Amino acid sequence: MPTLLLDRNAVSNLMNMSDIIRVVEEAFRIWGEGKGNMPAKAYLLVDHGDFRAMPAALPGCAGMKWVNAHPHNSSRNLPSVMAVIIYNDPETGYPLAIMDGTEITAYRTGAAAAIASKYLARQDSNTLGIVGAGCQAYTQIRAHAELFNLSSINVFDVSTAAVDKLIRSFPGYSIKICSLEEAAASDIVCTLTPSREPIIKKEWIMAGTHVNAVGADAEGKEELEPSILKEAIVVVDDMRQATIGGEINVPIKKGIFAVDEVYGTLAELVVGNKKGREDNKAITVFDSTGIAIEDIAVAKLIFEKAQQIGGYPSIDLVAT
Amino acid sequence: MPTLLLDRNAVSNLMNMSDIIRVVEEAFRIWGEGKGNMPAKAYLLVDHGDFRAMPAALPGCAGMKWVNAHPHNSSRNLPSVMAVIIYNDPETGYPLAIMDGTEITAYRTGAAAAIASKYLARQDSNTLGIVGAGCQAYTQIRAHAELFNLSSINVFDVSTAAVDKLIRSFPGYSIKICSLEEAAASDIVCTLTPSREPIIKKEWIMAGTHVNAVGADAEGKEELEPSILKEAIVVVDDMRQATIGGEINVPIKKGIFAVDEVYGTLAELVVGNKKGREDNKAITVFDSTGIAIEDIAVAKLIFEKAQQIGGYPSIDLVAT
Numbered sequence: 001m002p003t004l005l006l007d008r009n010a011v012s013n014l015m016n017m018s019d020i021i022r023v024v025e026e027a028f029r030i031w032g033e034g035k036g037n038m039p040a041k042a043y044l045l046v047d048h049g050d051f052r053a054m055p056a057a058l059p060g061c062a063g064m065k066w067v068n069a070h071p072h073n074s075s076r077n078l079p080s081v082m083a084v085i086i087y088n089d090p091e092t093g094y095p096l097a098i099m100d101g102t103e104i105t106a107y108r109t110g111a112a113a114a115i116a117s118k119y120l121a122r123q124d125s126n127t128l129g130i131v132g133a134g135c136q137a138y139t140q141i142r143a144h145a146e147l148f149n150l151s152s153i154n155v156f157d158v159s160t161a162a163v164d165k166l167i168r169s170f171p172g173y174s175i176k177i178c179s180l181e182e183a184a185a186s187d188i189v190c191t192l193t194p195s196r197e198p199i200i201k202k203e204w205i206m207a208g209t210h211v212n213a214v215g216a217d218a219e220g221k222e223e224l225e226p227s228i229l230k231e232a233i234v235v236v237d238d239m240r241q242a243t244i245g246g247e248i249n250v251p252i253k254k255g256i257f258a259v260d261e262v263y264g265t266l267a268e269l270v271v272g273n274k275k276g277r278e279d280n281k282a283i284t285v286f287d288s289t290g291i292a293i294e295d296i297a298v299a300k301l302i303f304e305k306a307q308q309i310g311g312y313p314s315i316d317l318v319a320t
Numbered sequence: 321m322p323t324l325l326l327d328r329n330a331v332s333n334l335m336n337m338s339d340i341i342r343v344v345e346e347a348f349r350i351w352g353e354g355k356g357n358m359p360a361k362a363y364l365l366v367d368h369g370d371f372r373a374m375p376a377a378l379p380g381c382a383g384m385k386w387v388n389a390h391p392h393n394s395s396r397n398l399p400s401v402m403a404v405i406i407y408n409d410p411e412t413g414y415p416l417a418i419m420d421g422t423e424i425t426a427y428r429t430g431a432a433a434a435i436a437s438k439y440l441a442r443q444d445s446n447t448l449g450i451v452g453a454g455c456q457a458y459t460q461i462r463a464h465a466e467l468f469n470l471s472s473i474n475v476f477d478v479s480t481a482a483v484d485k486l487i488r489s490f491p492g493y494s495i496k497i498c499s500l501e502e503a504a505a506s507d508i509v510c511t512l513t514p515s516r517e518p519i520i521k522k523e524w525i526m527a528g529t530h531v532n533a534v535g536a537d538a539e540g541k542e543e544l545e546p547s548i549l550k551e552a553i554v555v556v557d558d559m560r561q562a563t564i565g566g567e568i569n570v571p572i573k574k575g576i577f578a579v580d581e582v583y584g585t586l587a588e589l590v591v592g593n594k595k596g597r598e599d600n601k602a603i604t605v606f607d608s609t610g611i612a613i614e615d616i617a618v619a620k621l622i623f624e625k626a627q628q629i630g631g632y633p634s635i636d637l638v639a640t
Contacts, residue, residue: 047410049412051384051408056364057365057366079639082414086386091390092388093401098637318402
């Protein structure tokens with residue numbers, strides 16, 4: 001029984017944002033129904049970065065993403081983050097596929113935020129603010145464009161070259177470069193930076209805004225003034241991870257925000273155990289840390305597509 | 321930059337027990353000197369088994385073994401345990417190689433027990449008792465034969481067919497089938513079964529015996545009567561893992577044995593912080609649970625050999 005090998009090009013060509021939103025939302029539903037299993041990430045620290053093992057199982061699929069974060073890689077012309085997913089048969093444990101997880105990470109993060117926007121943003125939201133024009137900006141735009149009629153996408157980055165590149169990548173989209181304040185004054189705001197200090201001021205956020213706080217994914221990171229969280233309906237992807245390294249981690253450590261001020265999880269919204277937006281004036285925040293069930297759901301999609309198409313390389317990785 | 325692919329045949333052909341004993345002992349030394357990093361295993365439970373993520377880093381190498389345990393796989397003609405190792409550059413996080421980890425697991429476990437025997441068994445030990453003639457028996461014999469002059473290898477298994485197969489695999493070795501009691505009456509005894517009740521009686525163990533208790537690797541498993549541990553000098557590979565699932569786990573839970581009765585770790589013996597055997601009459605026990613630094617040290621060896629030889633397949637798994 002061979003193990004399928006899906007490199008970055010193969011995975012990239014099999015990705016389709018509409019399908020990914022569907023399977024990620026379904027993963028949150030199944031997870032919210034108490035099915036599947038997702039132990040805590042295991043962190044391995046090394047001198048110049050770290051690695052995370054992110055295992056997860058859902059009915060019919062299991063596997064693990066192994067992803068590094070080496071912030072100084074750009075000096076070596078390497079990405080900071082590179083991920084590999086081992087996708088297994090949960091019935092036997094057999095490794096069905098080894099695949100690039102870097103693109104999957106980018107797509108599933110965009111998809112999860114767009115799903116949060118579906119439940120938390122005003123239905124008539126038509127302006128999208130993007131803070132940080134790195135690779136996550138691309139999948140946030142792609143995912144939100146699937147679910148919203150975007151009349152205007154307002155992008156801020158410290159690098160205008162990065163914004164120019166983003167604009168050129170989306171011909172036919174109404175994307176414009178703007179100030180941080182203007183980006184924050186959008187119906188849906190996605191914060192996508194590695195900031196360790198609040199960069200989004202409370203006074204910039206309009207009543208009725210939904211914010212996807214995506215950048216904070218480790219201890220010490222934060223992008224929003226804590227007063228935004230204090231007023232907002234705050235939803236997390238995973239309470240444990242959000243408390244440790246999500247947007248709420250610094251305010252919690254400082255005693256400004258408490259875990260019991262979190263309204264609920266995205267899974268609870270998707271299942272219907274908790275209601276999404278009911279008030280057009282409310283400010284809502286989705287604290288996205290990125291969770292392994294998202295990865296494994298997308299890995300399953302990619303594996304099944306590859307199997308269906310056929311012709312991908314494989315090896316007898318383990319004995320049978 | 322490509323990722324090397326080393327399937328089971330490739331890994332198997334690159335294995336050499338003498339080299340593996342050397343790098344595993346070196347890994348224990350480095351680990352004992354406080355270098356490297358090994359977070360706790362992350363367990364993922366599924367309906368018919370489990371998966372474990374075993375990350376580790378030592379100076380110059382990092383990676384993770386992803387290994388399943390599906391006890392009912394034999395009914396599907398699949399091994400219960402299949403492992404994949406992702407081997408990374410610790411400087412950048414780049415996945416340098418994907419390799420089969422099944423054979424590496426078997427070899428490094430044999431190597432670690434033989435290293436324990438080197439420090440704990442009598443130097444004149446020349447009889448080896450093997451309890452359980454499964455795949456671990458092969459690497460225990462191979463590893464001990466590297467370090468001891470074995471005049472007789474005494475093997476017990478509930479399946480005589482398994483013992484016959486083992487004997488046929490080692491032409492030129494003095495291996496004989498025997499009773500459980502006879503196997504236990506050897507200078508060095510390796511217990512290699514999945515037993516959940518003590519099978520080795522205290523009265524069978526001679527003064528001066530060294531026991532490698534390898535079978536217990538999960539909660540509820542035990543192979544030795546706890547009175548053996550009470551009298552013995554007990555050394556573990558990792559205190560945390562041994563307490564949770566090693567030979568000492570059940571006696572600890574029953575209150576028969578206490579963590580502070582453990583003499584030390586194999587790393588402490590290798591570094592020289594604690595002395596090995598000093599008394600020819602003492603009974604010694606090595607509680608082996610299998611640790612990730614062993615895997616990563618062997619993965620480094622295999623990767624470097626493969627690089628040196630060249631010609632192995634590779635793919636552009638992640639973008640660079």
